Each structure stands twice: as structure tokens, then as C-alpha cells.
Amino acid sequence: MSERRILLGNEAIARGVVESGCAVATAYPGTPSSEILPAIAAYSDEMGTNTQVEWGANEKVALEMAIGACYAGKRSCAVMKQVGLNVAADPFMSVAHQKLDGGLLVVVSDDPGCHASQDDQDSRAYAAAAKIPCFDPSDAREAKAMVADAFDLADRYGVMAMLRPTVRVDHCRQDVEIMDDVVSQKDAVFDRKPAGKRIVMPAVIHGFLDDHSDRFEAIRGEFGAMDRYNFEVPSEEPAKLGVIACGISYSVVRDILNRLGRKDVSILKIGTPVPLPVNLVEDFVDRHDRVLILEETQPVVEGQIPNRTAVMGRWNGWVPKTGELVPEVVESLLLRALGVEEDLSDREVFNKIEEELSPEKRRPRLCPGCSHRPAYFSIRKVFPDAVVASDIGCYGLAIAQNAVDTNICMGGSVTAASGIYLAFKADGKGTDRPIFATLGDSTFFHSGMTGLATAVYNRHAFVLVILDNRITAMTGGQDHPGTGDKMRSGEEGVSVSIEEAVKGCGVKWLSVLDPYDIEKNKKTIEKAWEHASSNREPAVIVFRHPCITMLKVKPEYRPVKVDPSACIGCGLCIRDFNCPGLVWDQATGKAMVDDRYCVNCGVCVAVCPKGAIVPEGGDR
């Protein structure tokens, strides 16, 4: 039985995973991949499979769990985003070289254009470095089909396979065919023979390497014959231009050619970029005078073409070296390659319109009512000159209130604070300037604990602030060890205590506060730094308040207004507190509450030095 449903790309991938008989699926949430694992849980329930779904505390943990399941002979799958693969790179590279029993699939979502990421790295390059096969889907339907083929390939060759969707595939919505059947799987067994098969040590690995290379070449041959993913769309008229299109770029270029009504461009679609079916590509290049290569984000396909003299791509700078290939960019590349002058007159008009009407620019910032805002505000209030290291998570958005100074990666705030302290210490000024590290609850479990243990051990003086909003908020509200809740209803987890973990790391000074209570918290912040600096060791503050957008209970209703007679228009509340619910009134030159965004949390009352923000009273 089959049925057509509108699915998110990530749901299509999840459906493919469950239909493929995957027994264990793991992940750490990261946009654009976050919806995949919960959807696996939902489809598993719908289809009555007993698929085990687990969040790992980080991507390395998630991948290693999937590897373990695969060692026991089951199909397994680990899901993450591109920067998450960096965290998991260690087991990823090692296991790539082993001959596996079950089929292992890693799904890594890339984010060309950096919509929700700190870089635009291309995971296909990781696949190439590890010599594992990679599938690069062009839409949700294809992504689902590729999951089935990737598992099949992984099974037959005993390799780890990669599915590498990009953000536009993950977050496209498309009608997709789904099935009721599930590929059946063998029972879990752990075969101890031959001895040493799953051991990584030099003497054993040497024997694997040639075999690994041979498998890679055999898969290249299979990819050359996979004409459902690698195929030519010939031009209807003699071709003026050939386009090699990978992933979502294939879908984009087809729409544009239809729109322009061009029938003189032929396309070679490549859905399996690693290992590249080189013969297909060379043949296509030979038959066209000029070939444009469209791929996101790096020249992974282009770089594998032996003779690149006739191609135009990212490698030789013909295509912009960075960024997303959105339709506007692809169209102008196509026109340029075809020698057509682009009409840019409308662009000038749009510039003029924006100049005249100056629409408000909306930079990402913390939500109205967000508990991180008062936490950061309090730190800055007490120590305006403190160095505040933060990291990846929604609290990093406090950069909009000028409260965040550094941001590297998950867990990087704790260790950056250590480094900053050491730099000052090297000058003999270790504790002259307050140092704060801030990170979220999920991030603390992800990779904050290791940094904290290091800081305690080495006696680094800084205050670690754990912004515990009881959820992994940035990626859409996933659970983690701290919440103890599991994604499947009916499954019960255990909550790991942040306080106990902090104490277990050897921290002697710890305080738990409600960030909403700005006045009360200032004293504790002072004391924390005093302890850290005088004892030369980390002190920890846990600011605990549930995420406003994911509250499980109704928040208190505390509406506010700005008293125009008291407001002197200093702008502090807008600049340093930066709640979308507080806006500037051009007419009066004073602050006012914008009822469209204000969630009536009442926190900003403590912010105005003139006491101009006042409770309004009244009922909901």
C-alpha cells in the first residue's frame, strides 16, 4: 500500500529510515537536521516497528551508539548537522575504514548560506576524506529513495554511507509517496570472529586499508550505473551549454530553464558526488564546448574531474566561491555562461523603494520574555567591562544587547574563558578583569562538562554561567540529559542534575538563580566573581527559567507600560535590554511598549534607571 502525503524533507528522510528497517537511530539536534529523529520515532510508532530512538549528549556520542548497534548486526543511523560532524569526526574517520556488519548510515545536513550555522563547510568533502559513498538529494522525494539505496549499499559492502541533504532539501515541503512495508532485518548478534575485526590499532588497520580502497572503487562503478540519481536531461535544441548540477541546484536550474524557455541547455545531474562516477562526467564534458558546474558549497565534484580546462565552476572562481546557489544567483550564472546581458533595472527600483520607505532591519535577537536577556543584562550591569565568552545556542543572540564577546562552537565558551584567564595570567594580571563563560543546559552536557573539569583541575578563575531553560531551544525544543524527558511518549528517562554534575567536577561555589529577578541576582553575580578571583578557581551560577516559547505551564501575567513623564529617552532599555516588546517612539523620543510583541513577562520593570517602566496591573 502506498499513499501520498505532504512531508518536510526531514520527515521524508525519517520515513525512509523506518521503511528501510533501521533498528537504532541516534542524533544530536542541529538545524537543519533536527526534525529527522523525532519523525523517526513518530513513524516507528505509526508503522509498529520497534526502532530505538535516542538523543546523544553530542554528535560523537550519537554516532558511537549507532556504530555499536551496527557492530551487533543491525541497520543503524546517526543524524547531525554539518558542524556536528566535526564533533563526531573522530569515530567517523575510524569506522569508515572498518568492514561493518549491519548497514550504517550517517545523515549530515549542510547549511549553504549559513542560515543557522557558523560556517558553510561541505560534508561531501568529509565523505571524500573518509572514502565513503555519499548521496546528495535534490528534493524530498529523492532523499527518501536515497535512504533506501544508501542502506542497501552499506549492507552489501559493509561500509558506512552518507546522506548529505542541504537546508533546502531538509526544509522543503513536498508531496511524497510513502509505503507501509518495512525491510525486514536479522536479529541482533555480536559475532566475535574474526578476532580483531572491530579493533582499531595500527597492526590491524593496515590490512583494512587496501580493502577499503577497493570497495570505494567498486562503489564508484555502481554509482556510474545508478541512472536514477545520475542522468542526463538532454537539450531539445543543439546544446549551447552543458550544466552539471548537484543536489538542490538541479531542481533550481530546471525551474529556471523552464521559466526562461531555454531549450539549448543540457543538464547532467549528479546525485552521488562521492565517489564521483568520473566516466559519466568526462563523457558529458567531452560532448559540450562549455560546461557550468553548480554544486553547494565547495568544488567537491569539480575537484574530482581529471581535466578541468573546459569547465566553469567554483574551483576556478567562475561560480562565487562561497554562499548558497539561490535561483537569482543561478540565473545570472546561466545568463552569463550563455552570453546574455542581464536586465538589472528592477534592482535599482527596489533600492530606491527601500531607501524611501526604510523598512526596519530585523537582526536575530532573543525572544520577548526570554530568560537569557535578564541574565546577560544582570552580568553586564554588575560588570560592564567583563569579558563574556558565549557559544552556539540561542543565548548567543544576546550579542544584539552587546552582552556577548566571543563565540566559537558548542562548549567553546568554558574553554575560551580558560584561555582568556591564562592570557591575563601570563601578564601577571590573572584576576584584574572579570571573566564570564555562558552556555545553555543542553550545551553543558554536549561539551561543557569536559571544559569545566579542565578548568577546575587547572584552577582557572572565571564564572561559568549555565543558562538552564530546560530545553534545547535553538533547534526547536528537543530534550537532553538535563530534562530527562524522552521523545517518545510512554518512554521514561531520568534527569541528570546539572548541580550534581558541577559539584562532581569539583566546583566548590555554586548558586542557582531565577534570571527574571534582576535586582536580587546582582549581589550573587558579584559574589561569584569574588570567589573565583580570590580562590583562583571557577565559580558556577545556574540561571534557571523555562524557555518562554516552550513553557509547559502558563507564565505569570505582568503587563507593563512606559510612563512618558518619567522616561528621559536615554535608550538604555532598547540598547542594553533589547526586548522586541520595547520600541522607540519616534514622535515622542521615548520608549514605549509594543503590544504586538510584548508577552507581559514584567521583567523590564527592573531595567529602567529612572523607574519609567512600570507595572500596569489588570487581568488577562
Next chain:
Amino acid sequence: MRIVIVGVGGQGILFSSKVLGEIALRRGEKVVGSEVHGMSQRGGSVISHFKSGDHFGPLVQVGDADVVLAFDTDEAIRNVSFLRPGGTLIVNCDDPARFEAGAMGEYLRDKDIKVLPVDGYGILRERMRGRFLFLNVMILGALVASDSSGLSMEDMESAVADLSPERFRDDNLKALNLGFER
């Protein structure tokens, strides 16, 4: 049909594209679209692309949209470039003059673009006790009324009713009709 939906995080933009998708699916059309996730904290710009019929990619190209649904005036100004000549702009806006005067007015007239302003916040303040979360469905009501989409009110009502969580169903249908009558 190519529709671009723009607005601000927290306005329920994703729900609107879900409703449009459901209607198209029920009509047996192919559907593809694109959503924005992450970094779209409440108050930040959000954009969603929707296409039904024979298309490949999920994104609507600049100059190619039949309709732009704008939940916010500033976002409408920034994204009016998506509209094709002869397209329709449906915009939540309390000051329609912004789309009549100057370079904007000239451009819209030049391209024969129809503008349908809806004072969403004003109407919701007055008729639904300022519960702004119903803005999205209200704009969908205006979309039906604009006659630019070929959607009927029956199709819209049944899709909204089916996709609404139980406790919002009646209010969603009320907002839909407020948008339709406007």
C-alpha cells in the same frame, strides 16, 4: 501557483503554508515549498515559499510569485520584488498610503500589481481582544477574497478546520471570515 509568505517569527507563517499545501494536495496537485527554521526567533524575519503544480525546486524566484502574503508591512516592502507583473500583494498594514506613494506606488502601478491591505492588528484588537496569533488565518481569508489564488472559501475553511488544534478551531474560523470580509 507560486506564493511567498513573509513576516516575523511568531506570526504563524508555517501554519499558513501548511494550509495551502493541504488544499493543493486535496486537489491532486504536486506541492513543493521551503520553510525557514532556526534563528527565526520571535521578532526576526521569516520567509516561506510555496509552489503547487509542475515545479522542481522549492524556492520562488524574484519576479516570479503570483502572490506575496505579507504579515508585516516592513517585510512586504523588502520582499515586494518577488512578485511577477500582474501579481497580488496581500499585506497586513495600517497605513495603505505606503503602497500608493513614491517609488513603491509607481513600481506597483507599472507592473500592474494589485495591493490588498488588511489592517490585521487593528481588526484583531477590536474584534478578537488583541489575540494577534490569529493574524495568519486572517490573511488567508483575505487571500481567498482577493480572487488571485483560485481558492474557494469552502476549501479554505475545511483545510483550516482540519489542521487547527481543537482549542483554536473556532477562533481560527472566525479570523478567517474576518479576513475574508475585511
